[in-house]
Amino acid sequence: MRIPCPYCGDRDSQEFVYRGDASPVRPADPAEETEFFDYVYLRENPAGPIDELWYHAQGCRNWITLTRDTRDHAISAARLTSEGKSA
Amino acid sequence: MDKVDFISRRENVSLAAVMARKGVTAADIGGALAFEVPKEPAYRSGSGLGLVGTGPGTWLALSETLDNEWPSALEAALGSLASVSDQSSGYAMYRLSGANARELLQRGATIDLDPLAFTAGSAATTVISHIGVAFWQLDDTPAYDLVVFRSMRESLEHWFESVAASL
Structure with missing residues (x-):
């Protein structure tokens, strides 16, 4: 699979570290333990477009937020995570 | 690299990693160095200096001479715009x-x-x-x-x- 890095261009997925769903937001402190449980463990696993985090470890060493369709792996957007989480 | 005639080691080169501080752009760095600093993955050279874009806000800087003082001089030229670390060895x-x-x-x-x-x-x-x-x-x-x-x-x-x- 090729990942469109916003800086480096199309790269082999082996250059990246996969970090998973980009949507969970760390609960504001102080937070209940149940809120932290949800943040750490609960994931939606949707069949469709999902924002997810990839780290370009063997390229520009930046975090990238990809929008990928889990049904066909079509990637519709890629941006540097440092420029904001949402599209 | 004696066994491969089209590859040679380059030993007399100074290298330094340059990392822009928060909010500093390639143009800001270019202004301080009087150099066209690439903001994409590209190589530019001139006046004995080379810069390779290695990531957003990061570059590998090269000098075509081996000079222990050069990374410090580069650091001084960039002041508070960027961090510089000697990578020559x-x-x-x-x-x-x-x-x-x-x-x-x-x-x-x-x-x-x-x-x-x-x-x-x-x-x-x-x-x-x-x-x-x-x-x-x-x-x-x-x-x-x-x-x-x-x-x-x-x-x-x-x-x-x-x-x-x-x-």
């Missing part, structure tokens, strides 16, 4: 030149090195045989300069020799 550097150079790199790197896609001034940070490297094209010979972490030098040279033997 951190990387091994190679010059690959000739038609075989492109073929050899293409057998290792999973990026398109066709002249339509990768030309003089293009640069890439990637992996060859699981070893992290950065290389950039100097001219249409084609000639390339490549850096690898010093501790991986022998492994990469072994790969160079194995692949060059099959060309």
